[in-house]
Every structure is written in structure tokens, then in C-alpha cells.
Amino acid sequence: MEETDLIIIGTGPTGMFATFCAGLREINSITLESLDTYGGQMLELYPEKIVYDVQAVPKMKAVDLSNKMYEQSMLFKKRIEFNSKVTDIIPENNRFTIEVNNEKKYSSKAVLICGGVGDFHPNKLNVDGEEQYEGKGLYYAVKSVDDFKGKTVAVIGGGDSAFDYQMQLSPVCKKTYIIQHNNTFKAAESSVDAVKRDSKAEIIMNTDVKKINGDGNTVKNIELFDNTNKTSRTLEVDAVVVAIGYKVNPSVFKSLKIETTNRYIKVDHNYKTSIDGVYAAGDIANVTDENKFALIAVGGAEAYIAINNIKKYISPNASLFGGHSSSLNL
Numbered sequence: 001m002e003e004t005d006l007i008i009i010g011t012g013p014t015g016m017f018a019t020f021c022a023g024l025r026e027i028n029s030i031t032l033e034s035l036d037t038y039g040g041q042m043l044e045l046y047p048e049k050i051v052y053d054v055q056a057v058p059k060m061k062a063v064d065l066s067n068k069m070y071e072q073s074m075l076f077k078k079r080i081e082f083n084s085k086v087t088d089i090i091p092e093n094n095r096f097t098i099e100v101n102n103e104k105k106y107s108s109k110a111v112l113i114c115g116g117v118g119d120f121h122p123n124k125l126n127v128d129g130e131e132q133y134e135g136k137g138l139y140y141a142v143k144s145v146d147d148f149k150g151k152t153v154a155v156i157g158g159g160d161s162a163f164d165y166q167m168q169l170s171p172v173c174k175k176t177y178i179i180q181h182n183n184t185f186k187a188a189e190s191s192v193d194a195v196k197r198d199s200k201a202e203i204i205m206n207t208d209v210k211k212i213n214g215d216g217n218t219v220k221n222i223e224l225f226d227n228t229n230k231t232s233r234t235l236e237v238d239a240v241v242v243a244i245g246y247k248v249n250p251s252v253f254k255s256l257k258i259e260t261t262n263r264y265i266k267v268d269h270n271y272k273t274s275i276d277g278v279y280a281a282g283d284i285a286n287v288t289d290e291n292k293f294a295l296i297a298v299g300g301a302e303a304y305i306a307i308n309n310i311k312k313y314i315s316p317n318a319s320l321f322g323g324h325s326s327s328l329n330l
């Protein structure tokens with residue numbers, strides 16, 4: 001089993017900044033991410049939205065912010081392992097055995113959990129053709145609006161994500177459809193009104209997608225069933241965005257008897273959990289069960305505090321504050 005001083009779980013904004021801070025404090029660390037890429041919610045849920053409330057960044061697309069954060073996390077050439085879901089944390093002899101994808105892989109002195117709301121898996125339509133055309137005209141998020149330029153796109157779903165995607169896509173698309181399986185929308189009323197006013201948009205209600213058809217390389221049309229009239233029809237589209245929610249698997253580490261509130265891992269003001277050597281920061285952690293400010297900047301500050309306390313935990317003679325980064329000459 002490989003030994004290290006610190007395992008950081010997650011590469012959302014909190015885990016990425018923690019990775020950078022671990023470098024700043026010269027902590028021997030490895031960061032583990034269950035998905036195949038970094039960015040957490042920023043990349044999985046709203047890559048094309050503009051974020052305005054991160055210090056020194058007046059406005060930036062979440063995907064670009066995510067790339068900047070990754071660049072910063074790599075400043076000290078720290079190691080990040082993707083496709084590495086932490087499935088258990090086992091306390092053993094004052095250390096922690098880290099199980100990755102159900103195999104014992106690392107032994108670490110300390111752990112920092114930045115698992116956010118968990119790892120995300122988009123809900124699927126479960127219809128014929130979906131698997132075949134995934135990534136070939138069928139997507140579960142809009143990662144780059146440019147990929148949809150000039151296309152006719154069907155967005156499936158009636159929540160905020162579906163409407164956000166439609167509004168991002170409409171300016172570059174030939175036509176967009178919103179297809180909702182029932183007669184109500186969960187999206188904000190203002191978004192629904194905006195789409196109703198959009199002359200290039202059409203809303204199709206009470207209709208299920210039954211099949212995705214294509215030429216083997218890309219989507220060509222979708223088969224619909226109207227639940228009101230009980231009729232079927234084919235709709236010509238170039239792309240489909242399925243936005244019917246995500247399954248989120250919250251981080252559960254069965255061997256770690258950690259104190260939690262209803263919604264969070266409970267931490268103290270140093271972001272230490274109820275177990276010595278285990279810290280948590282970002283959306284997953286809170287001092288009480290009250291709503292926390294689940295924000296990028298907040299997670300970053302928490303990661304900073306946690307890492308400095310972890311430094312002291314690992315090396316009791318080290319100072320708590322490592323000094324200003326402006327004194328470095330990198």
C-alpha cells in the first residue's frame with residue numbers, strides 16, 4: 001500500500017484549492033476524484049454559466065474558472081488521480097487506509113474530505129438509441145455552446161437546468177425544443193416566460209421521448225409519444241440534451257464513525273471532524289445543520305484553514321500559518 005501524509009478527496013473548487021494549499025505548505029499529498037475530470041459542480045452542472053462572486057474574477061464562465069483553478073492546483077505539481085472513488089476510509093494504528101474503487105490503496109496520516117454533494121451521474125431516459133448516441137449528438141450537459149452552432153436541438157426536461165441550457169443554446173442554434181414529459185415545469189417562471197417569448201423555441205408538453213435515431217455517427221431524429229392525444233411522431237433534430245436531473249451519490253465511508261448533522265459532516269472552526277486527522281471543507285462540511293453559504297469562495301477559505309491545521313497535525317512543530325504567498329518567488 002502506498003504511503004502518504006494527506007489524502008484530499010474531490011477536485012471541485014474546494015479540493016482543487018486544497019491541493020494548491022497542500023503544495024504551499026509542502027505537504028506530501030495525493031488528491032482523489034471519482035469522476036474523470038476536475039471541476040465538481042462547476043463543470044458537471046453549470047459549465048457555461050457566468051460566475052461573478054469569486055474574488056479577483058469579475059466575471060468568468062464556470063468552465064474557464066474550473067480550468068484556472070486546476071492550473072493553480074498544479075502550481076506545485078501535486079498528484080491528482082481521476083476515476084478514483086474513495087469507497088471507504090478505515091482508521092488503523094493512528095493512520096487511515098484509503099479504499100479506492102473498493103480496493104485498499106493508500107495509507108495516510110490525514111484525510112481532507114472535499115466531496116461536495118457527492119459524485120454525479122445524470123439520470124438517463126432509458127430508451128433505445130440513447131447509449132449508442134451518447135457523445136454523438138446526445139449529451140447530458142452543455143459543456144460548450146459552440147458545439148451546437150446552427151443545429152436544431154431538443155432539450156429534454158422541465159427544470160432549471162433544461163431551461164438554462166435552452167437559453168444558452170438558442171442564440172447559436174437554428175431552433176430549439178423543450179420537451180417535458182408532463183404538464184408542469186419546475187423551472188423558474190421567468191425562465192419559462194423567456195423561452196415562451198423566444199421565436200426560435202418551441203415547447204412540447206406532456207410528451208415522452210421513446211427512441212433516439214441516427215445514421216450510426218450522429219443523431220438524426222427522435223421518436224415522441226404525446227400522452228394527451230396518444231399519438232406518435234418523429235421530430236427531426238441534430239442534437240439532444242437530456243436534462244432530467246442527476247443522481248448524486250453522497251460520500252459514505254462506512255468504517256469512519258464520523259459525526260454528521262442531518263446534511264453535513266460536522267466540523268469545528270478548524271474544519272476538523274469528530275475524528276483526529278480527518279478534516280472536511282466545502283459544501284460537504286458545516287459547523288451546524290443550518291444552511292451554509294455553499295459557495296466557491298467559502299469552500300476555498302475553508303480549504304485554506306483546514307490545510308494549515310492539517311500541517312500542524314502532521315508536523316506538530318510546524319507553525320500554523322505558513323506565511324504570505326507573496327513572500328514566495330516561484
Ligand SMILES: Cc1cc2nc3c(=O)[nH]c(=O)nc-3n(C[C@H](O)[C@H](O)[C@H](O)COP(=O)(O)OP(=O)(O)OC[C@H]3O[C@@H](n4cnc5c(N)ncnc54)[C@H](O)[C@@H]3O)c2cc1C
Pocket residue numbers: 009010011012013014015032033034035038039040041042045046050051052053054084085086087114115116117118119120250251252281282283284294295296297299
Ligand atoms: C447551478 C449552480 C450554480 C452555482 N453558481 C455559483 C456561483 O455563481 N458562485 C458560487 O460561488 N457558487 C455557485 N454554486 C455553488 C458551487 O458550485 C459549490 O458551492 C461548489 O461547487 C462546492 O465545491 P466543492 O468542491 O465543495 O464540491 P463539489 O463542487 O460538489 O465537488 C466535489 C467533488 O468531489 C468528488 N467526490 C465526491 N465524493 C467523492 C468520493 N467518494 N471519492 C472521490 N471523489 C469524490 C465529486 O465527484 C466532485 O468532483 C452553484 C451551484 C449550482 C448547482
